[in-house]
Amino acid sequence: MIRSLRGRLFIGLTAIIILTGAIGVMFVYQWAFGEAMELQDSVLIQLASVAQSGSFSGGQPLQGVEQDTDVWLIELGKTPRGPADDRQLFGLKDGLQIATRKGQPIRVLLQTRSDGSRFAVAQPTAVRDETARDMAFRTLLPIAALIPCLMLVTALVIAHSLRPMVRLAGDLDARRADDLTPLPLLGTPSELHPFINSINGLLARIRSLMDQQRRFVADAAHELRTPITALSLQAENLDSVDIPEAARDRLAALRQGMQRTKHLLEQLLALARQEAPLAEAGEMPLLALDGATKEVVADLLPHAFDRGIDLGFQLVEPVAVRAEPVMLTTMVRNLLDNALRVTPRSGNIDVGVYREGEMAVLQIEDTGPGIASSDLERIFEPFFRGSCPQGEGSGLGLSIVNRVVERLGGTIGLENIGGTDRSGLRVTVRLPLAVDPSKEVSRGM
Ligand SMILES: Nc1ncnc2c1ncn2[C@@H]1O[C@H](COP(=O)(O)OP(=O)(O)OP(=O)(O)O)[C@@H](O)[C@H]1O
Ligand SMILES: [Mg+2]
CATH class of the missing domain: 3.30.565.10 (Histidine kinase-like ATPase, C-terminal domain)
Structure with missing residues (x-):
């Protein structure tokens, strides 16, 4: 279980991107492969229409066609003749089809000229498949390159969207322990407002609690000051009274104790005063x-x-x-x-x-x-x-x-x-x- 919101968003969105990308890649590959096949068929048809006029000589790769496409024009004559493969081709109907020549499968377009002579434009299916695969693969490249780009953009958008939250946390962390001023709503995304309002509510409650506590300490110290002062005065009055020496020692200890208590109360009051809210x-x-x-x-x-x-x-x-x-x-x-x-x-x-x-x-x-x-x-x-x-x-x-x-x-x-x-x-x-x-x-x- 990923705890970070950023991590969850990133993994979720990346999974969607990769899944959509994979499905898209599959469809585009099949479509591009089919299109490439059709394109190659149309090349055969075009070449056949040129060969109708008899301007190519048969039995060799066609001139003007790229060498690696391996397209051949095979003159079959008016009656079956020549090698078995040619005779077998002659037996086929006019049109595009798959046949075998020299033991390898070929895509072949058979046609008959007006004078009755027949010819075939042929291409090994292995070459066609490879060309189609090649073309389909090249169609995929931009899509494949888009996926990492999309992932990067997603990461950036997530980081940018979560920045106000990170900033808010940073602001809270950098605060002094006694800084209980409310967090500003201005400039923060509306989704964070309930959260900020809750924090501000909490800050207000802490502030009033601390105020109460400070007032209590100040009030208690203040209230105690009067009776302690009165007691000190009484003890001082005893100085002028004739009392035994042993009692005088105890009286001195008593006065010292009261002095300490008075000092403690003064210090407590001073601290409470410094804890009070301050003007700018x-x-x-x-x-x-x-x-x-x-x-x-x-x-x-x-x-x-x-x-x-x-x-x-x-x-x-x-x-x-x-x-x-x-x-x-x-x-x-x-x-x-x-x-x-x-x-x-x-x-x-x-x-x-x-x-x-x-x-x-x-x-x-x-x-x-x-x-x-x-x-x-x-x-x-x-x-x-x-x-x-x-x-x-x-x-x-x-x-x-x-x-x-x-x-x-x-x-x-x-x-x-x-x-x-x-x-x-x-x-x-x-x-x-x-x-x-x-x-x-x-x-x-
Ligand atoms: N200048 C100093 N040299 C050595 N120790 C010191 C010095 N100032 C403070 N201290 C030590 O720090 C402690 C805390 O000082 P602080 O002023 O907070 O309290 P206090 O002096 O004990 O009491 P109060 O100031 O409330 O009467 C002191 O008890 C003392 O041990
Ligand atoms: Mg001191």
Whole structure:
């Protein structure tokens, strides 16, 4: 059983072509063979009419007739005479018939002249058959040549007709996993419309399901934020109350746990926000990536200073991208947050913002342990924290960053910096550079 539609169509149509061709060839061969025989008979008749006037001498191949046709004029005289074969011929009636001469069958036309003398125009049937076969075969050649041509045309027509289907499949394959926009009906064959409508229906259902799920996560995180904040406040209030030292330790652990939960909720909300449908890239405001990065770095500087980490810029160029302000700050903050978490005391974090061709580049290099190459593949998965997680975290930061970069049409690459004198991770984010016609770049975040 052939599964491919193309294969089935091709085999079916080829079988029809070959069958019709074979039947046609058979009929045409028989018809052409008969016609060739008749043609040869008419040659005999024409030659006989010439011989009526006695202009040929008998007993030899006829002049003016092609040598390989082997046509003979046999003068039989007025009475039977000569060799037995001639006498036997004389005994036959006037007209076309089959006879035997020198042991081989011949087609012969006997005629009697007005003076009573008889003659025969003869041709061996073997020669006639061969000529007829030859002529019939030559008639077949164009038909036989047509069959492979038809097969080729069939294959081309099938490939051309199925191209919209192949293109549709290619379009679907090339889509990003989260691209749920409906497939266009325009320009596709009407046979595919029910199929495309079904796929579009399915896409719409998936979209609403994903929306529901995203809203649920966002709502749940939002709803949980209020009671957690209230609990944190209560715990803070306990600080000023006179409580035993052992209870104070437990209280610190409790506050830390609540801090972690708050962070998890913040990250969940940020991820849910980035999963929400986005306005067209062109409609997003023009923002300075260098400005956004500087603000986050300035925010984190005290923290870096406390930890003895040298956080600073290596290179800053003014570059503009189209994005929502919160996207850029979330991205830079999460990346720097990771770098700060893994970089040991007196380590370095170098930040670079620059232009590279049509791309705006943000590069962050730290002097931490880097990421195990076996973890790199899964590092963007939500809640994945690698095989040896550093400090505390929810495992959502890089998923959020990856989502932001994806939405902005950029790329992100993580590579370990290997060297004798240093180790660490280099994160490179490339975003499409925005062209600002007025050259006025908003720096407000
Ligand atoms: N600069 C880095 N150097 C070494 N490891 C890193 C670096 N950045 C991230 N990682 C590893 O990748 C893991 C996932 O990072 P991600 O930012 O997604 O989550 P997280 O930092 O653990 O939690 P969150 O960011 O939600 O607080 C981290 O736990 C850490 O193991
Ligand atoms: Mg992180």
